[in-house]
Amino acid sequence: MSEDVLTYSVLSGSALGDAEWDDVSELFSSSYGFYSQQDPSGRAGRRIRLSPNYYRRAYATDDYQVAFCSDKDVLVAEAVFRVCNTSRGRAAFVVQLVVDEQYRRRGIASTLLHAIWGFSDFCCWGIVTSNAFTVESLEGATFRRVCPLSMKNNEEFVRAEILSGIGFLASAKWTVSAAESVIDSGFYTDRSSPSEATMTLSARLGVLPEGAEWLAIVFREQPLDDFKAYRSLILSSARFVTEAYARMPQREQGWAAKTESEVSAILGWLPELPRTARIADFGAGSGRHVEALRAAGFTDLTAIDFASCAPGVLKEDVRSWRSPEPYDLILCLYDVIGSFPDDADNKAVLASVAANLRPGGYAVLSVSNYGYVAGKGAQKVDLDDPVEATRRIFALPPSRSMETTGEFFNPNYILLDDKHHIACRKEQFSSGTGLPGEYLLCDRRFTSDEIRSWAESCGLAVTESRFVRAGFDAEFDVATGKEILLITKKR
Template sequence: MWFFGKKKNVDSDEGKIQYKVTPFMNLSDDEIAECSELFGNNYGVYNNLAKKPGKQIQMSVNLYKKYYYEPHYYIATARYDDKLIGQAIYYRNQIKGIWDEEKNNSEKKIMSWVVQLVVSKEFRQRGIASTLLRSIWGFSNDYAWGLATSNPCTVKTLESATFRQCKPKVILKHMPEIRALIQEIPFVNGEDIKVSNSSSQVDSKFFVQNTEYKDEDIIKRLGELRDGHEWLAFVFQSQDINHANYEKHFDEMVKFSEMKLRDAYTRMDMKSHGWAKNTGAEVDYIIKYGEGNKILDLGCGQGRHSLELASIGFNVKGIDFSEQHIENAKCENAKCGINNCEFECADIRFYNDKTEYDRVLCLYDVVGSFPEKKDNQKIIMTAYNHLKVNGYLILSVMNMELTSSLVSIEHKVNLKKNPRALAELKPSNTMQRTGDIFNPELLLIDTATSLVYRKEQFIDDSKLPAEYVIRDKRYTKDEICALIEECGFVIEQAQYVSAGHFETSLDATDIHAKEILIVAKKL
């Protein structure tokens, strides 16, 4: 499942929309009042069968607290210039499943239920609702995802986000788990559920005025809605994936994930990553090459090498495409009181400050972050164009020879012919947690392109939950040396290394040899 989707009528203001997720219990009274106001002004009106026909549907601050001021309730929000314009409230938690005789236990399974969705009228048709919903339903290893709704478009979004269909027979089969989940949902109880082999509805006694739009496919599958009822729409991990739909959207979801690459790298907690704790030893190795004290650090991240080099007297400039990383680097720079180091946010493929440097660094898979050769070549050319004659490039990339030796034959496929292999790949939160992206169970090698795929999840950092498809280019030693030489460099040293031990040359498939380190000279 994927955090992607087409957006309609997106204008130049789109970049000003900021998304966030918060435990509902962390909201202040003023923030809950904002939620109440957004709901009251935009949700809709009661229909003719309600006690207050034609009246705007309202929800007070006290009612919000009564219903959602509980553990495991979250709110995903969209703001424009700090004004709340969209919200999705949901319950997500481990729910006890049915008894497993073989395991002799009742396994807990993560399920989610969206209990409220509303977007400001003036901001509709911009993909905001879809973005909020897909973030909630975006984790492919959850057990079940769903909601109660009278809007067929929302059901379609659920099916599109999960690549599965809502089927009453399947929902009926999983009623024990759904009934366990219902105990945490304030506006329904077990007696309200009306599920059969041909219909799946809940008597929510919610008499809302629906639009004239009808989806005959949804009606056929989930039943004609009765007055005061909503569809009980759920899908389950155990269901077969709609492979035709998955294959149709394969390229789209991969491209969307690459558009969000900056966001993915921004959400890495690099200070907690083991490989980032050896900066001093790596700097000692770097300064052995070349003379002069001007250094350019391409893809500097949060500036660990730049700051270490500046602290021992070098004049350093660090460049990265993540605004958050650059902001963190500047803060650390100010805290340390270093005045010979500067940071700039820019795309290093196209960067040119018209300055020549004695050394250029490009470390830890900056080259390889892009799947296309031309993009990685542009990064190397940026290094070449910023070096003085006789200046040095110190570059490292991820080791494809080790990767290929670790990954099983079952995880080596032609993705164009078998895209479902990616759907079945296990996701993880490796980037956010450890940064150790060599676990073979989490990798898939596309035999047609030699690109390495994985699925990364991000959660619990205030931004919207997300699952991205990450693909990178990993190199053999011969491949990376050839690419660097194509850009005009002369290779002085190329060896397999581990983080913090650049001086020690390893075998290509040594379990510690996760990188290939290149030292190249511009003549």
């Protein structure tokens, strides 16, 4: 079994057909577990089953979604969940999680659950479960601790706005106090040999009688609990760059609409190039600039992007990519340099541009202008103060700009570090059938002097530098230009 064949998706309950509900029911019925000796209907020792009809009746509506994990075409894990609008905002509640026995302990459940609970602006996140590891996943995904007292304090809200909308929990008996949160869900699962994790959690959430499960809910107003884990999320934010860019519908976004104008501006600034010139686009995205160059008659074109699935775009990381033959011109446009929080990574992109050029070859670069976003009044953060920075980033509201417009300049969703010129953002993705996701991104924005000196130190002489916007057809200043564009020549 290889991890690579696993695919994840999510569909609304109303979009599932009969065949899919059959699969969902089959996976549950073959994997969930066995009825205990105390099952009141005399099914002790038999497998717990739920029919396709049960699923259709309970979950085939827009109120529910099902997240799937499949190995090729075979369903190996599923999570049924509900995202509802409450008087306090949206809430995500998992009603069922099943992983095929052969696929357990591979991080599948935690991938599904983190996706469902990952939106940091929801008002609460919860689950009904008898599995201690699932409760740990809830704490891991939300960085908050499941605390019966918090649930007790929010009891009325939970009953009226969360449980009331979930068929099998609406009238179930929920016992909640400072020391327990146990609900009679009616699943008489065999728990004859409790794990150590179960016993430890029983001390926090109460011992589970037969036929009951824990009701575990965390609330947005609960403070950051796992400080270290959140801190390490910040420090490792570079790992989200590829996935976030892969999910960005770049070709449809306004900033990418003026390709012909950009290519003709660039060609106008450079000396006349033969149509056979070797040209590469580093961080090419959809490959739009290469397409426009092809339309202009150029023939030797390479587009490279580590996140793109566009036809004709080479899926490589330009930080380390080396061409067997050098290029006459390399484009590296729209914040490829700056995608990462760490200067070493951004410098590696630029160094690779320089290394892949022939002496006398040209590189055209554009990076995000620090002055533009700083002038918009974004809140400041000092990333060298780990305690304060961690708290501030935790509390930052998420944006949907990458999934919608691609304009990541709205100051309400940015924390800006003045010393390192890093912008921290949270970006949410939920369109299509991919798992939902919220990513923390910290990208580098530049002053004109910074990017000029970086270019010079890589052996790229700057022949032209200007503040621009999409189209590159007008000149702006430091406060109004979103991008800084450099024309450089390799020494």
